[in-house]
Amino acid sequence: MLNKMKLRKTSKGTESIEERIENIKKQELPKHIAIIMDGNGRWAGKRALPRIAGHHEGMKKVKPITRLANKLGIEVLTLYAFSTENWIRPKMEVDYLMKLPQEFLGAFLPELVEENVRVEMMGHREKLPEDTLKAVQKAMDDTRDNTGLTLNFALNYGGRDEIIHAVQNILEDIGTGKISNKDIAEDTFSNYLMSSKFQDPDLLIRTSGEIRLSNFMLWQLAYTEFVFTDVLWPDFSEEDLLQAIEEYQRRSRRYGGLKSEGKEK
Numbered sequence: 001m002l003n004k005m006k007l008r009k010t011s012k013g014t015e016s017i018e019e020r021i022e023n024i025k026k027q028e029l030p031k032h033i034a035i036i037m038d039g040n041g042r043w044a045g046k047r048a049l050p051r052i053a054g055h056h057e058g059m060k061k062v063k064p065i066t067r068l069a070n071k072l073g074i075e076v077l078t079l080y081a082f083s084t085e086n087w088i089r090p091k092m093e094v095d096y097l098m099k100l101p102q103e104f105l106g107a108f109l110p111e112l113v114e115e116n117v118r119v120e121m122m123g124h125r126e127k128l129p130e131d132t133l134k135a136v137q138k139a140m141d142d143t144r145d146n147t148g149l150t151l152n153f154a155l156n157y158g159g160r161d162e163i164i165h166a167v168q169n170i171l172e173d174i175g176t177g178k179i180s181n182k183d184i185a186e187d188t189f190s191n192y193l194m195s196s197k198f199q200d201p202d203l204l205i206r207t208s209g210e211i212r213l214s215n216f217m218l219w220q221l222a223y224t225e226f227v228f229t230d231v232l233w234p235d236f237s238e239e240d241l242l243q244a245i246e247e248y249q250r251r252s253r254r255y256g257g258l259k260s261e262g263k264e265k
């Protein structure tokens with residue numbers, strides 16, 4: 001798959017994709033990349049196809065992007081697949097979207113198992129159709145012991161909803177005496193979020209030219225580097241991911257402090 005990628009001309013001559021990956025790996029990589037996969041509908045609209053055709057094409061892009069992230073040694077790839085707000089779309093579109101995890105995992109799960117990828121999900125399970133949940137649960141179970149990339153699907157996920165639930169669970173634990181209000185700090189709060197197993201994203205990518213978060217990981221993105229691209233998700237290529245990571249590597253993360261010496265890029 002990767003070999004099919006184009007060679008890139010650089011000042012040092014033509015760089016093969018393998019060399020490019022090796023060069024990227026020499027610098028600090030984002031450990032957690034989160035992607036708002038947007039623009040499926042517009043991709044279809046431009047081709048006079050129904051919106052669901054765009055969703056299908058978008059689903060196909062998850063494979064090469066996952067493979068590349070795994071190859072790069074990224075620890076977590078979180079993909080925003082369906083928001084708590086997306087239920088207001090036409091039933092036919094929602095029904096189609098809810099079938100995609102079965103189709104995707106049905107075809108890709110053996111490779112994920114083989115490639116040491118661990119599947120996770122964050123989002124509310126209750127509203128999800130039984131078959132959708134079953135497919136995701138099977139993928140989580142079958143890949144539980146894998147130690148490579150974690151592929152984390154945000155499915156029926158909303159940042160505000162997540163924060164509200166965290167507050168409710170904290171109040172419950174205070175009520176039962178499990179914790180006291182003095183225990184509430186940033187790290188304990190993070191433990192009550194659906195992303196508690198993961199560190200905050202280092203890099204957020206949103207495709208399709210929209211410059212907004214659409215209720216995605218509101219707490220966790222506090223110090224994340226953002227890369228917005230006009231590319232529509234079904235067109236998002238390995239090259240686009242490499243470019244986003246290179247952009248990340250040019251950034252200087254300061255967390256409110258000053259540029260640390262020797263870390264200037």
Ligand code: IPE
Nearest residue numbers: 037038039040041042081082
């Ligand atoms: C992203 O593509 C997929 C989901 C939100 C489920 P869209 O369906 O939002 O595509 P656009 O934004 O209408 O082009």
Ligand code: IPE
Nearest residue numbers: 036037038080081082083214
């Ligand atoms: C965000 O995209 C949700 C996902 C990509 C799953 P939307 O298309 O739903 O966001 P808005 O409506 O443009 O803000």
Ligand code: MG
Nearest residue numbers: 038039040041
């Ligand atoms: Mg959209």
